Amino acid sequence: MNDVASSDAHIRLGMFEAACDILAAAVIVYDKNDSLVFASRQVLRYFPIPADALKPGARLRDVLGAIFDSGMRYGLAPDQRHRAVNREEWISAQISAHWREQYDAIERLSRDRWIHFRKRRLPNGYNVTTLVDVSEQKKQEEQWRLDLERIALTEEILETLPSPIVIKDRNLTYIAANAAFCAIYDVDADSIVGRSIWSLADAESAERIETTDRSVLETGEPHVLAEHIVRADGSDLYVITRKYRIGASGHYALVTVMEDVSALVSGEQPMTDADDALLRVPGGFVEAQNCFDPVRDAERRLLLDQLNPDELHALAGRRVLLVTPNPHIEDILLAEFKARGADCCAVTSVREHDAFLALAAEEGLAIDLVIVDDNLSGHEAILENGQGIAVRPIAPDGIGPDFMRTLVEEHELLSDEGSPLGDIVTPVGFSDDWYIATDISTMLPAAVGDVEVLVAEDNQINQFVFSQILEGMGVSHRIAENGEEAVMLWRKHQPRLVLMDISMPVMNGIDAALEIREAEKGTGTRTPIVAVTAQALNVDMQNCMDAGMDDYITKPVSPDMIEAIYRRYAAEKPQKSVA
Template sequence: MSENTHPDTEFQSQLLEIVADAISGGFLVYDRNDTILFASAQVRNFLPVQPELLAPGARLRELFGALYDNGGYSPLKPDRRARPAVGRDDWIAGEIAALWKERSESTERRGQDRWMSLTRRRFPSGFGVCVLRDISEHRKREDQWRADLERVQVTEEILENLPFPVLVKDRSLTYVGVNRSCAALYDRLPEDILGRNARELLAPDLAERVDRINSQVLETGEPFQIAERVVRADGSTTAMLTRKFRVGKPGRYLVVTIMEDLSDLLGGGLPADAIFTGMEGLDFVHSDMRPPDTLVEEAVVPVLPIAGRRVLLVTQDSRIEQDGLPQMLGLGLDATSARSAAEVKAITDIAAERQMTIDLIAIDSAMPFECLEVAQASGIDVLVFEAFQMERELMSKITRHLLRPKNDKAEEEPDVEWQVAADTAVDVLVAEDNAVNRIVFSQILEGFGYTYVIAGDGEEAVRLWRELNPRIVLMDVTLPKLNGYEAASKIRETEETPGRTPIIGVLSPAVEGDRDACWAAGMNDVVMKPLSPDVLEEKFRKYLADGVSATKRA
């Protein structure tokens, strides 16, 4: 076959098609006169031109001209007439010149997320071959890899410069990642920490506690948090809230520890010795980061308690409510929320009627002025705050406010009798030891018209269930004597008809992960604090078939 003879016999075409299939792409053959000798069927998937422009004998210049008119290698949409930035003749000349190079490769975009590669080869005989392949998936993986790499680099930079310690351990409890703040806390260079374990860096008792907690987090996957009175390596003291999380996949789990300094958050303008004042609810532990040979016995920092004091948070901002209540509960406060002046009045009226003291009403400044008027009319101390103070200042302000000396001390509150209509049929048994939450329960249930009784501990809840045969039980899980899980289990064990009484677990955000424990104890459902009348009403509709109270039925 001479160089001017087209290879268009059936055998040659089939052979070239087989080659095209083998390389999973289009196959274009041309001669030294820039005339097409062969174009595999797959080429038509890559070049949006009329079939005759790819037929043997067609000119490459006409092919590239049609490509240019149609927008280059990317097909034009009906409403788009954009073309390559260079002129038509220059673009065609550039494409043909690329075919005359001995070897050349390029990547072209074919659409929004489609890419192709062009591999060109010119042989000494003058014949040329261009292979076209779809590399969209490869390009996507490559772009994803670059994005992941950039994300990792940004994440590392952010973690490295965070103002609080972050450290990462693997399944063998070896340090595999620390940031600058963590290295400063240990008073060591990062390379002196990585690859080592707690027993090599900390005092034996602290190392044993740290390893035990890390192992628990790795095994269960449950987040853990603990408040610590930390003695830094330089001997200075601070308060830290330490949180631990499990990350990764089975077989490659890691435990991430974040240590947030609380001295600015809760110290405010208090003296240094009062940093820990009012934080008993967080159950502080002593953690000395100094080398064992430098440890000395230290006096215990005096603590002025605010645990058990009652605070009413007034806001319509769900973010403030969701963030503020757990922080108050973490300080050991009895706390609940109200969303309107009517709710503030209802809660304060019920508290006054039952001779219960609310120590402070914290009001979001964005609330209507009527809320402030109702709060002030109640005679309870009022603290107005701005939303921007929520994150770092509000808990400090509440702590200082509650620690202010008072001229007169309120007399000890008498026990309140919560057994409403105990001699009649009872709709709802509430098991709740938080006095402020009892007020909220009573307000909601009275508004619905249900009869109810409130138990203050798990043993009382089981006893009242036996005596009063309620239609439904609302069970707080953190009760004294018997916790909510134990009380629910005892009820299920003694029922004549298993599961006859619906039991709804009441969880706070801090223990939201205990839903499975509720199911294991025989509970039917759960609700989250802060309590919502709408959510409770939905549960009553679901589990009280007729939706009518016992007194109304009578």
Template sequence: MLDDAAPRARDSSMILDLVANGLGLAVLVWDRDDRLLFAARAVLGLFPISPSFLEPGTRLRDYLGALYDAGLGSGIPVEGNRRRVGREEWISNRLSLHWRERFESVERMARRSWISTSNRRLSNGIGIVLLSDLTQQKLHEEELQQDRERVELTERILDELPNAVCVKDRNLNYVAVNKAFCDMHGMSASALLGRSVWDLVDAEFAERYENSDRDVLENGTRHVAPQQIVTADGEDLWTIVHKFRVGKPADGLLVTYFSDVTPLIDGFGPLGMEGSGAALVPRGAIDRFEPAQNLYDPFKALDVSSLVETPAIQLPVEVAYRLRILLVTSCPTLERRFADALAELSCDVGIVNSFAMLKDLNEALAGIALSPNLILYDESLGAPPPGPFDALPHLPVSLHLAPRDLAAQIMAAGLSSQEVVGDIHAQAAGLAPVAQPQTAIDVLVAEDNDINQIVFAQILEGLGLSFKIAVNGEEAVAFWRSHHPKLILMDLAMPVMDGHAAIRTIRASEEQEAQEPTPIVIVTTQAADMEAAEMAALAVPARLMKPVSPERVEALFHRFAAGQPAAERIAP
């Protein structure tokens, strides 16, 4: 067809071929009768077909048949149709696609060979086909996908590990952490990555960790050390820390693995041994653990709005700074741990190594009229024998008791703050205990639930109000008589005497003695516990619904007890 074409046409074809080759494309041009006008030589590099099928004048049907026979028909069919089709059906489908105004596809020629096809049919019927080899691009995408899958698999494996793992770069910044490491710090992975140990722990520990990190990175020596870590939730983590370098010194990474041995430490029995038979762990091994990171932040952990569900971690101020506590233990680790915890609670602490020393201590204290209010003893020493402090409350402690739970344990021992005040004042004066003068207070709380008592104590201390807590209605009436509170928060469901009876008793006494009514707010979980008519008859102006909040308590105090005249204070 082109045998008699002018030299200019041949030159045009040559230029077009050079341009297509420079662009990395294989170009085919078809006329309106589907006969080949031009085919770039690069087409032969894409398809293993005979050059005769690229001669000008070749029918499109014959060219497509050659492609099918060369293996394109066994590749990925167009438009997502994965049904294997026959030769004639495949050719017919391709002919219809060539007459679309625009069509694009990516097809696999062989197992690892991809071709991109872009068809354009012009308004004058001329069809242009642009072909390009995407094999390298597709192989690169496959490699990236495999790398992503390997990274995701590695991350899943690390997150499933029960022990904490972290990876640092040459600058000792965290570049990878697993879930256990995040839980240990109480932070998310995004908050940890890119930071250093200086952002997480005290400077003393940060400098120590960084020195060992650099030694491992520079020298390649493994570092192993037993450490006692306080996690973000206040629990002790007894761990063996392993550090090692991965890679060469110039571009190596530091991997730190925390091997958790807490179950072994917590398993020490009364004789200071773990297990039975030949598998025994000596108690002295505990002393090899160095105090390390303290990741617990009591201010961050304390959420006043949720104190109804979570016991407080501090003693009320009135109790804490007056308590004298004696700790009996021969374990240096337990001694350091609870001495620090008691000091944070503002308690005076004395320490002896055995029960046998209690007698000598009692004689020494008798000379200065001082004695402890509570005995804490290491439960591994066994039950305390009869001795001079038998009348005092005794609490067993162990290494698996978290320091944050110590305050609640002390309060649960049944110590009365009023008894402690009188006893310690008397001892300081070298006299026998005498009853203390009763003083007016801001708030009287009548509540029998231990958790709610701690909640109210935390809230009222935070508001700077003086208070007393009665555990039943009878005690509430007694405290009302002796302390003249400005406001009473009265729970209705209490033992001995319930809240209804306590309110009636107080109101009857006020009327008999012509006293000004004390504002009483009932504390309840049900609004119908006291009818409006009964509240009005007993001059109960308001309800406080559980769970309580500091804002609501403060508002009630300012409304009813912050110095207003009596008529305004009790007005509903």
């Protein structure tokens, strides 16, 4: 019987040793009298002590003494690791930790060696200690810490550099923008990072910028361009823009650096031969992206198209008076006139206009041009009595907070009779990025189905999450910041799927879905609309279904969730049905 018991014990011991080998862990067991019961052979990999020191029955104090004599000093505070340590004091400290009910710590055995100690005191008094080498994990953590420090230092350097710098990832999404770049457009980095140029600029500028970006990413050849930019305050900025590809294959990033040469162009700073060569660029300075807001750009075009092009080109040095009660129009036109070198100001009524001209006459100042808003009460008097000054009227109907709604509604109501907005709402005179139509069959081929998913989401963090997921899936998409913009982008792109946040400013998701469903009547098409909600409440779900939505998902969204919805509703291109 004893032989059988002994054989069985040896088998279990061998299995235990094998398990320790597989787990790459060392195990030590002491009884309630601190005598060694078991020590796996892996212990000798951690401590360079004689094998005899680990025989069953050895005292804990003797084992710790052998470890101390080998030169190991674990369990010390960082400030004590390089000092002389008393042997008895160290052994006593380790015995104290040994008798704790639980002890869990990562200890440094040497410069590049880290061990995870776990000690458990069982109810019967036995102590089980496990040791696992976590050196590689600690090295990785240390590397991550150093990488984070380098990233923080790099960001601080970029932020303080005087040259405007932006960085885009391989999908041409902005991932960094320094303070100098943000200052040009009077925006903060949060309104840029996570977005693409298509959501920040008009279509013409976006296409030009993206073309050069992709060329640099694909070829690795730097791109250099001399650009004239109008800052947010209306002042001129002349820069030499350089684009570079950085990073490893598959993880490329695009860095754009702008060198300010405005002082050289204006003559404020004397030029050296090197400066002269720098500014001798083919074609001179080209007009660059001057505005991040495409709605404002549309308003600007609508206003400027009503003025004589020859007069606009000859504004430099001329005195221009703007008469409008609309501060938004004043802001746009004064910035445009100043950018063209005009000496300009604005008044808000006929009375102020007359008083201004009288005061100018007294001072002997000639006014060259007066721009009059035909929404101004009594504007006819200014047009009839120009006092020998060139007077030009403008009709800025709808420009302001409700500009896009007015533009769409007027086009819908008058599309059969011709729109008073003229070419602004047609593919010929208006940029493709702002083409709007209610009859899908009349839209430009490139405007139908070129976007697979439209996401309506006002939260910037959620916008970034959606973009990362959809870009990872290789799905083309656009982001709308409110329900009104979602309806507008739906009209233009006719996406295969709409992911509609319920709570948004300007127009909520329910109203946007209702407007889309109303517009679809008679077109023979139906776009799947999936609600995105913070909480899946029954009343919210019923409201979504009543608004004509097809399904719903709840936040936070995940790649699996979005992919499942995409496969369900947008994996195949929708076919136009026959009514």
